[in-house]
Amino acid sequence: MDSMRINRRTFVAGAALWTVAAESLARQAATSNKRPRSIIILWLQGGASQLDTFDPHPESPHSSQVRAVATSAPGIHIADSFERLPELMRHVALVRSVVSREGDHERATYYVKTGYRPDPTLVHPSVGAIVCHQLADDVEIPRHVAIFPGPWPPRGGFLGPQFDAFHVHDPASPVPDVRPFVPRDRLRQRTNELLDVVEREFARGRPANLHERTQHRRSIEQALRMMDSQQLAAFDVMQEPLSVRERYGTSQFGLGCLAALRLVQVGVRCVEVTLDGWDSHANNAEIQRERVKELDPAFAALIEDLQERDLWQDTIILCAGEFGRTPRINRLEGRDHWPHGFCVALAGGAIRGGCAIGESSPDVPEGSEKHWKHVVQPHSIADVHATIFQALGIDYRQQIVTPIGRPIRLCEGEPIRELLAG
Numbered sequence: 001m002d003s004m005r006i007n008r009r010t011f012v013a014g015a016a017l018w019t020v021a022a023e024s025l026a027r028q029a030a031t032s033n034k035r036p037r038s039i040i041i042l043w044l045q046g047g048a049s050q051l052d053t054f055d056p057h058p059e060s061p062h063s064s065q066v067r068a069v070a071t072s073a074p075g076i077h078i079a080d081s082f083e084r085l086p087e088l089m090r091h092v093a094l095v096r097s098v099v100s101r102e103g104d105h106e107r108a109t110y111y112v113k114t115g116y117r118p119d120p121t122l123v124h125p126s127v128g129a130i131v132c133h134q135l136a137d138d139v140e141i142p143r144h145v146a147i148f149p150g151p152w153p154p155r156g157g158f159l160g161p162q163f164d165a166f167h168v169h170d171p172a173s174p175v176p177d178v179r180p181f182v183p184r185d186r187l188r189q190r191t192n193e194l195l196d197v198v199e200r201e202f203a204r205g206r207p208a209n210l211h212e213r214t215q216h217r218r219s220i221e222q223a224l225r226m227m228d229s230q231q232l233a234a235f236d237v238m239q240e241p242l243s244v245r246e247r248y249g250t251s252q253f254g255l256g257c258l259a260a261l262r263l264v265q266v267g268v269r270c271v272e273v274t275l276d277g278w279d280s281h282a283n284n285a286e287i288q289r290e291r292v293k294e295l296d297p298a299f300a301a302l303i304e305d306l307q308e309r310d311l312w313q314d315t316i317i318l319c320a321g322e323f324g325r326t327p328r329i330n331r332l333e334g335r336d337h338w339p340h341g342f343c344v345a346l347a348g349g350a351i352r353g354g355c356a357i358g359e360s361s362p363d364v365p366e367g368s369e370k371h372w373k374h375v376v377q378p379h380s381i382a383d384v385h386a387t388i389f390q391a392l393g394i395d396y397r398q399q400i401v402t403p404i405g406r407p408i409r410l411c412e413g414e415p416i417r418e419l420l421a422g
Helices: 002-010 013-031 085-091 105-114 127-134 184-203 216-227 230-235 242-247 252-265 284-308 381-391
Strands: 038-044 068-070 077-079 092-098 144-147 166-168 270-275 315-320 342-347 355-357 399-401 407-409
Touching: 038 127, 038 252, 038 284, 077 085, 085 092, 085 284, 092 381, 127 144, 127 270, 127 381, 144 252, 230 252, 242 252, 242 284, 252 270, 252 284, 270 284, 284 315, 315 381, 342 381
Parallel strands: 038 270, 038 315, 092 355, 144 166, 144 270
Antiparallel strands: 068 077, 092 342, 315 342, 399 407
């Protein structure tokens, strides 16, 4: 409910009725018998090649010698560099026809993470921030976490900094700076005394209620609450048996995915885990194959353990990057940026596994300007977001008002109905 009060103070007066309604919905969610729902985002920073991962075309002369292997989902093939995931594809849905007009890393990342193209007048919240905003929680640790955050981590945007992701840079090490060097009572006393000094100075010459709209005291209170919480143990993947850790592979990304599992288990709403290094302008085949070796065991183990720990029906996995790679191989044996038909994977919750939506062409004529004509059943990333929101029970059509009084929908897309179970 704290987040609702913050929004009420920052929204314009015309949004008051919406805020009251939102508070009522949050109370209902908090007191319902439904279990927490969460999303885990496996972020493929740099742009994975669709042809070397989830949409291989071995018949293409530009296939990089990638073979397609059959999976447990009838009719769906993926790249032969995946070893464990093929057996689990009956649980995974693919959208092979995502289209975008953003081919720059920063702009494309913004678009895929928020569902909106960059706008100089507004910072949009990431999909994870919206999930945190819309679904009630009672966790004592951050509800939104980014593990190995890249240069453009998920943000709360106009929803406020309280929905920014908490950054974790090494899941194999304890969270830094959460163990006090003095008794907790003394720590709280010192903190309150220092805050009183800071707030008195901050209030000089400013409106009497301005300090109520700032985040410093609330942030410190949340930090102190986190320091006292037993839920901090969820960050510690070393508490898992070695046999469990090994199933996620030997990479740091694998440990990040295990941390994501543990975090949603205690009620964290969104965890984004970044696997960097997919930008393959040269030597594409080797780079993509090496990245898949890290993605494959982690993705597979995450699916298996979400099911084993009875979290599968309440957790959605999104595996995506900012764009794909060109169908043609360049002079350096690489693939360049390609937003005109790439692939994302979804699994868990109300997502219907074992299906593939759309189709991209393995070859595009030289000089073609209308790339989207080579994609069958194209979908925007906003459609993917709408699908996720629908699967999590969030009204994707909901309109909210930004702090500057601008009404905006949570999502501009429409759900991909074929992906939704039931």
